[in-house]
Every structure is written in structure tokens, then in C-alpha cells.
Amino acid sequence: MEAFSVLANSQITDEGLKAANAALSSGFAYGLAAIGSAIGIGFLVGKSVEAMARQPEAAGMVRTTMFLGIAFTEALALIGFVVFILAGLG
């Protein structure tokens, strides 16, 4: 109960509220972007492994496409990271 009374009596400034909102939203942005990328990469690599296991003679082409696909999917996570550093560090 004492903690609640301290919280109720604390002064929340506009700057503090703005900083808290920025920290919260940057964390959400990075987290959601990373989750989206992780799902995409998991799906992409799973299908690629299946294709390479069934048709090893096409493995070179599949690996190239897989690598470029991973890098493109990862761009989403990097965009989330950039939002994080701009909101968190800016």
C-alpha cells in the first residue's frame, strides 16, 4: 500500500511521460519487427531445407535464393532496430 501511495503522490512531468512513451513504443517496434522477421525466416528456411533434401541437384540455386531471402526478411528487423535507436537514442 505504501508503494501505491508513493506512486500516487509522485510528480509525472510531460518530459518524463514523453520519454516513457518513446521507450515503450520503441521496444514494441523492435520486438514486433523481430517477431515478423523470425516467422518469415523460419518459414523460408524450412521450405528451402525441404527443397534441398528432395532435390539436391538444385541445392545451389535454392541456397542462393534462401540467403537473399533471409537477408531481405532481416531488413524488416533492421528497420525495427533503426526505429528503436532513433526513438531510444535520439
Added chain:
Amino acid sequence: MIEPKPVLVDRLDGDPVEMEVSTDMVKRGLVAAPVLIGIAALIWGANGAASAAFAIALVLMNFLLSAALITYTARISLSLMMGAVLGGFVIRLGLVMIAVLLVRDQSWIYPPALGAAIIVTHIGLLAWEVRYVSASLSHPGLKPRPPVPHSHSRNHS
């Protein structure tokens, strides 16, 4: 008695195409780096140029690490490769974050330049490489090689 060939393979021994693609991207990145750093210097000044250089190095290291992980694990097992790609994604994102957090208080870091350079370098190099791969009609490991001179004394046994 002839042993039947397995229908499914569980490892890959072919050319390390990921390393070929990523080293190709690094070479292109090194060519484009002075231009990007120059543009960042024009827009954000010296701190922007330093931040852009750091971002380019970060992106190129990320590509190389990703390719090395796939190439190394594909020779052992496809299952291990799958795990390494997914685990490597988390590890690489963590490494990028640690690298940025380590330098965030440095006087030469300017976050907007850093962020813009990360996105532009990553997507720009990828688009450049995809254009090259699609234009060459095959991935680097399958590029047509010069024909071998035909020999009449070849043994056909």
C-alpha cells in the same frame, strides 16, 4: 549388388554459394562506401560520415557472419543449418544491438545518420546483388564457365 541411392539428402557438399554471394556484396559495399559516407558527410557533417562508416561496417559484417554460418553448418547437416540460421538471426541481431549500444555515447555517433546508413546499405546492397544474380541467369556457383577444349584421345570406357 548396387546400393539404392537415398531419396533425401541430409547435408550439402556443393560450392559455398552464400560465401560467394556475401563476398560479392562486400566488394560492392566497399565500392559504394565512399559515396554513402560522402553523402552522409554532406547532409550531417563529420559525425554523420563517421556514423555512416560504422553502419556500413556493421552491415557488411552481418552479411559475412550470416553466410559463414550457413556455409559451415550446411556441410554438417541440414537440420543443423536450419537451427543455425534461426539461432544466428537472434545472435546477429543481438550483436548489432550490442555494437550500437557500446558506441551510443560516443561524440561521433549521430543516430539518424547511423539508422539511415544501416537501412540504405542493407537494402541497397541486396537489391544490387539480386539484380546481378537475376541478370546472370544463374547463381554465382552455377555461372557458365569457359568451355573445356575437346580432346579426341578421351577414353570412353
